[in-house]
Amino acid sequence: MFETAKNATFQYAHSKKHSTKILDTYFDLLSINVVTCIVSGSIAYCWGDRRFVAMPGMVLFAPRGVSFSTHTLEPGEVLSIRFTSPVDAPPELVFYSGFPRKEMETAFRRAVAAYLSRDEASFFKCQIQMNRIFLLLAESRGDYCSQRKMELIQPAVAYMKEHFRDPDFSVTEAIQQVNISGAYFCKLFSSYYYLSPQQYVISERIALAMDILTRAPDTSVREVAETVGYPDAFYFSRLFKKHTGESPSQFARHCLE
Numbered sequence: 001m002f003e004t005a006k007n008a009t010f011q012y013a014h015s016k017k018h019s020t021k022i023l024d025t026y027f028d029l030l031s032i033n034v035v036t037c038i039v040s041g042s043i044a045y046c047w048g049d050r051r052f053v054a055m056p057g058m059v060l061f062a063p064r065g066v067s068f069s070t071h072t073l074e075p076g077e078v079l080s081i082r083f084t085s086p087v088d089a090p091p092e093l094v095f096y097s098g099f100p101r102k103e104m105e106t107a108f109r110r111a112v113a114a115y116l117s118r119d120e121a122s123f124f125k126c127q128i129q130m131n132r133i134f135l136l137l138a139e140s141r142g143d144y145c146s147q148r149k150m151e152l153i154q155p156a157v158a159y160m161k162e163h164f165r166d167p168d169f170s171v172t173e174a175i176q177q178v179n180i181s182g183a184y185f186c187k188l189f190s191s192y193y194y195l196s197p198q199q200y201v202i203s204e205r206i207a208l209a210m211d212i213l214t215r216a217p218d219t220s221v222r223e224v225a226e227t228v229g230y231p232d233a234f235y236f237s238r239l240f241k242k243h244t245g246e247s248p249s250q251f252a253r254h255c256l257e
Contacts, residue, residue, distance in 0.1 A: 001089050002134070003087050004033060004063065005085070005138075006087070008130065009083055009085065010083050010111075011082045013079070013080065013081045013114075013115040014080055015077060015080075016080065017076070018075060027062075027068055030062055030065060032084060033083050033089070034060075035059060035060070035062075035081050035130075036059065037058075037080075038057065038058045038076070039077040041073075041074045042054065042055050042072075042076065043073060043078075044073055044207055045060065046071070047066065047068035047092060052095060052193065053204075053206075059097070060093060060094070060096075063090065064085075065091040066091040066092060067091075068093055074210060079111075079112060081111055083130060098140040107132045110125070110129045111129035150192050152178060152188065153178055153192075156177045164204050165229045166229060167229045171197040205228040208227070209240060209248065212224050212227060212228075213252045214255050217253070218252075219252075224248060225237075
C-alpha cells in the first residue's frame with residue numbers, strides 16, 4: 001500500500017452515512033484507490049474467502065482493481081478519500097488500527113472540508129491531509145503476513161470458520177490443525193487479520209448476532225446467544241454491548257425503526 005501512497009495524487013473526499021436500509025453493496029473491480037475511515041457503526045467487508053468486520057477507529061485501504069462487497073451491520077459514518085497512483089497495490093483490502101484515532105479522524109475531516117471549499121488552495125490542502133493520513137498509517141503498521149505464510153495457517157482458519165458457533169470451541173483446537181507452534185500461529189494470524197484469534201472468534205460471533213437481529217429483530221436474546229455460541233445470554237449481552245455500544249435489545253429496536 002505504501003509504495004502506492006508515495007505516488008498518490010488526491011482526487012476527491014467525502015463523508016457518507018451508511019444505513020441498515022441499504023444492507024449490501026458490491027464493488028466490482030474498483031477503478032480508483034480508496035482509503036476510508038470508519039467513524040461510527042460497523043460494516044462487514046467480504047472479498048475472496050475473507051470476511052472482516054470494520055469497527056469505529058479503523059481505516060480501510062481498497063486498491064484499484066479489487067472486488068468486494070459490504071454489509072452494513074450497524075448504521076454510522078465513514079470518511080473516504082479517493083486517489084490515483086501510477087503504482088498498483090495487490091488487489092486485496094487492508095485494514096489498519098493502532099494509530100491516534102482523533103488525529104486520523106481530524107485529518108480525514110480536514111480533507112473533506114478542504115475539498116468542499118473548492119478554492120485555489122483546496123487541492124494542496126487535501127494533498128497535505130492525505131499525506132498526513134498515510135504517515136499515521138505508516139507509523140502504526142505491524143508485520144506483514146504474505147500469502148505464502150497465510151497458507152500455513154489456512155487449515156486452522158477454515159476450522160475456525162466452520163466451528164466458531166460451537167459453544168465448546170477453543171482456539172487450541174484450531175491450532176492443532178496446523179504444524180506450527182501456537183505462538184507463531186497467533187503472530188501470523190494477527191498480521192493477516194489484524195485481530196488475535198480470540199478476538200476474531202468474538203468478532204465473527206458478534207457480527208453473526210448483528211446479522212440475525214437485523215434480519216429478524218424479534219429473535220430473543222437467549223436464542224441469538226445460543227445460535228452464535230454463547231450459552232450464557234448475560235455474558236453474550238455484555239460482549240455485544242462492549243463491541244457495538246448497544247445491548248442486543250437496543251440494537252434490535254433500532255432495526256425495527
